[in-house]
Amino acid sequence: xxxxxxxxxxxxxxxxxxxxxxxxxxxxxxxxxxxxxxxxxxxxxxxxxxxxxxxxxxxxxxxxxxxxxxxxxxxxxxxxxxxxxxxxxxxxxxxxxxxxxxxxxxxxxxxxxxxxxxxxxxxxxxxxxxx
Amino acid sequence: xxxxxxxxxxxxxxxxxxxxxxxxxxxxxxxxxxxxxxxxxxxxxxxxxxxxxxxxxxxxxxxxxxxxxxxxxxxxxxxxxxxxxxxxxxxxxxxxxxxxxxxxxxxxxxxxxxxxxxxxxxxxxxxxxxxxxxxxxxxxxxxxxxxxxxxxxxxxxxxxxxxxxxxxxxxxxxxxxxxxxxxxxxxxxxxxxxxxxxxxxxxxxxxxxxxxxxxxxxxxxxxxxxxxxxxxxxxxxxxxxxxxxxxxxxxxxxxxxxxxxxxxxxxxxxxxxxxxxxxxxxxxxxxxxxxxxxxxxxxxxxxxxx
Numbered sequence: 001x002x003x004x005x006x007x008x009x010x011x012x013x014x015x016x017x018x019x020x021x022x023x024x025x026x027x028x029x030x031x032x033x034x035x036x037x038x039x040x041x042x043x044x045x046x047x048x049x050x051x052x053x054x055x056x057x058x059x060x061x062x063x064x065x066x067x068x069x070x071x072x073x074x075x076x077x078x079x080x081x082x083x084x085x086x087x088x089x090x091x092x093x094x095x096x097x098x099x100x101x102x103x104x105x106x107x108x109x110x111x112x113x114x115x116x117x118x119x120x121x122x123x124x125x126x127x128x129x130x131x
Numbered sequence: 132x133x134x135x136x137x138x139x140x141x142x143x144x145x146x147x148x149x150x151x152x153x154x155x156x157x158x159x160x161x162x163x164x165x166x167x168x169x170x171x172x173x174x175x176x177x178x179x180x181x182x183x184x185x186x187x188x189x190x191x192x193x194x195x196x197x198x199x200x201x202x203x204x205x206x207x208x209x210x211x212x213x214x215x216x217x218x219x220x221x222x223x224x225x226x227x228x229x230x231x232x233x234x235x236x237x238x239x240x241x242x243x244x245x246x247x248x249x250x251x252x253x254x255x256x257x258x259x260x261x262x263x264x265x266x267x268x269x270x271x272x273x274x275x276x277x278x279x280x281x282x283x284x285x286x287x288x289x290x291x292x293x294x295x296x297x298x299x300x301x302x303x304x305x306x307x308x309x310x311x312x313x314x315x316x317x318x319x320x321x322x323x324x325x326x327x328x329x330x331x332x333x334x335x336x337x338x339x340x341x342x343x344x345x346x347x348x349x350x351x352x353x354x355x356x357x358x359x360x361x362x363x364x365x366x367x368x369x370x371x372x373x374x375x376x377x378x379x380x381x382x383x384x385x386x387x388x389x390x391x392x393x394x395x396x397x398x399x400x401x402x403x404x405x406x407x408x409x410x411x412x413x414x415x416x417x418x419x420x421x422x423x424x425x426x427x428x429x430x431x432x433x434x435x436x437x
Contacts, residue, residue, distance in 0.1 A: 045397065047382070052378075
């Protein structure tokens, strides 16, 4: 069977895939948070179709249906490695005012899901000024 | 020489010997058989095809043969060998065509990995295609047949064959398998249509095959560009409803419905992406065949103008 579509529904704050909290998630505070940086996986292919996009993972050969905000984050992570605060700042611009308080949770879930899907990888921990 | 014009005895000898070669467009097949009177059925369904007697290599070779054993004395059966291997349960001897057609489908779907193979009907007009991907039972074959009988060129009832280099659609021209009520629907829709014998009690019910037209057979190497993707569903409760489908959703549905998307990996992703990007996509629910054909014609004309 085709492992094709997993949706990340950022705009509503809902994820169709349940992401378990715990190991692998990014701590809200502390040294580990400071050092976590992410970058898009090498060779991913993105097909943009209006508000949605299909992303192809060249390692797993899976394709994923993502909404516009999720794709924007993926593109952001392709430019240079980013920490979660960068992603939170980026999402804060796209989320409605009422949702902005949840920006960190959105970013955390999204990065974790991207990691699970192999669309981003976490760089080796290193101190990073500004994050 | 066309299959229909061939001497019937010579055709039967050919089936017993080196086999009948046929060019479907994207692939060639060779049929061998010792089933009585199969040559007559092939003359009905493949009558417009040329006898390809100059080819040495074929993409698929199938052989229909009478099953052996004691059963043959009270319930004669036919079995199908795909490249010398038996892949299916035998059928009753008097219904060899569905076994042949489904066997060829299976062989083509599992071997032609140089193309992206979508599970879809495909017709063409003005050089632009309408893809009709759907699950079995959705009315895909009926609609594909109706379009082919109303001025569209038939490329395939079963395979959307996408060339990986440029995402053009290639014909894989074969008879259209009509099931149950669809047989009478198409017979009424186009009384001139050549429909083969009805085969009852198959696992899909009663099946009969619509023979491709001569002009479509002669154009079996003419490719066409993608323009329209219609996901059809026959629904007796709705006269006609055409709803746009977002391209990303259409991509997902096509990929899920493909025979070999997963095997092709990035090549399949790129090829399918180009098909979807070049197309507008709709979900069609229809009751009336004439109105559905009219609506699709109008949409395609609009897409071509655009």
